[in-house]
Amino acid sequence: MSLIVNSVSKAFGRYPALADVSLEARQGEFLALLGPSGSGKTTLLRILAGLEAPDGGAVTFGGEDLLALSARERRVGMVFQHYALFRHMTVARNIAFGLSVRPRATRPSKAEIGRRVGDLLRLVQLEDLETRYPSQLSGGQRQRVALARALAIEPRMLLLDEPFGALDAKVRRDLRRWLRRVHDETGVTTVFVTHDQEEALDLADRVAILKDGRLVQIGEPQAVYNAPADAFIYDFLGGAVRLRGHVAAGVLAIGDWRTPTPDDAPQGGVDAFFRQDQAVINGVEGEGFLAAVKGMAQRGPAIRLDLEALGEPLELLLAAGEVPDFARPGGTVRIAPRQLRLFAAA
């Protein structure tokens, strides 16, 4: 029972929101749709939910044509960024909504609905709050109610639209782990939209990256992080340092620094990328490109180094032990990236 999206397109007026997107979410998989705002990820999610109709393409779930079904017939649980809880209903009635609107023939008895609501309240750890109204809850609690409400209909697929986008960082991290546990307990196929690369990499089984309405890469978080398909993705996944360089005859030149390149490296002008925390600081006689140290600041457990190299500012984030004594503001150092990735210059 997997979700298959086959070359789906959608335009709003003359603005193309999705162009020929194809992807698959396996049974029980946790798939993240990651992209900057305007990349079409929410549009794709709303198409899966039946809240938008695509201009072209096909969407099937377990072989069944989802596009032939209306939103109410799909049995797909949706969690909205701003919760969309029914504000005039208590927590318990919010969660019971999906069961209580079923046609009489398939509607569970009152007692059965009550029991199911109790189970879900336990699952989302809100047993004491069933008589509260949404306006009396914190953001994190509201989002948990929204999830319980979506799970109440025993959805065949769960869709989450930036569910933690409106929450603060700490609550966000806690809820993220908790959501993953709920997913593992219920085993429901989940598609999750986010613009936060850390969230996607931390949470998902696989990550699909969208840009300008196109799918640019899909894969497991570690694979995507280690081998981004292009410069945009490398940059978007966070903590990237970009340098301009030149490749000729198997040698990369960055400033006065020369280093051998693999055979498949692009030739000519290149963008060389490495992660902020993946570099060794050497003395001026050592290996690496030259950089002037402009400033230094403790940032949590790490040290942030503000540097200038090749006339451009760059920023490294290193553990305290990795910053040698001679790397002081006003000094000059050489930076040797541990792993460089080269993309032909745009």
Place this chain on the structure above:
Amino acid sequence: MSGSSKIHLPGWAPLIVLLAIAGMVALVVLPLAMVFIQALGNGVDGFLEPFSEPDTWSAIKLTLIVAGISVPLNAVFGLAAAWAVTRFQFAGKSLLMALIDLPFSISPVISGLVWVLLFGAQGFFGPALDAMGVKIIFTVTGLVLATVLITLPFVARELIPLMQEQGADEEAAAMTLGAGGWTTFFRVTLPNVKWALLYGVLLCNARAMGEFGAVSVVSGHIRGLTNTLPLHVEILYNEYDFVGAFAVATLLAGLGLLTLLAKSFLEWRFAGEIAATRRH
């Protein structure tokens, strides 16, 4: 700021507040009090006299009928218009918004006159309607049409900002949870706007019963037949029956005060719930 905390007003502020209160007393409270004083000028018997006339009662009945038809019509129209405007993008949306506001910006006399120009004896459809034996102007139908036009914006204007603020997410959520259109409307959309709707209906009703200009044009002032309360007040006044005119006017003033009271009561009684439907 809590109601019990004392506010210190700096400098000239207390004087300005006093000026505002004096203005309100002179422009609102005094005239309103005059209505009641004049009405009771000949004692209670004089006050009750106009109510022994059948014409007064038929004016009351007619006013209730006209409001009873036009208010529900405009409640339904207001809901439908607000829903369409806030939930969909369509060509002509801003035109619809402008049309909803139009009765606010044109003179009520025009709102009456258009119906005469359309359906009157010399009007555009007049001869055709006459041939079919249908009469609109100088009948209850005409009064309802004029009142509907005048009170068109009240409900829609209350609902549009609220529904815009609330957004369509709750309705979308209801649909993904398996609710059909009507279920979503009665269990999600309507409860979310019920206070604004009620408030809009109250204002709409007050205006429907109190409207003078538009109704005056289409009514024909046929006593006992097409005379609403405000028109009846005018007739009595023009006949130098001042006490009678003011006695009937107390009904209209009372209606206004009652509307205000009902609104304040609702706001006080359901303050928490009203706030909850706006906040999220």
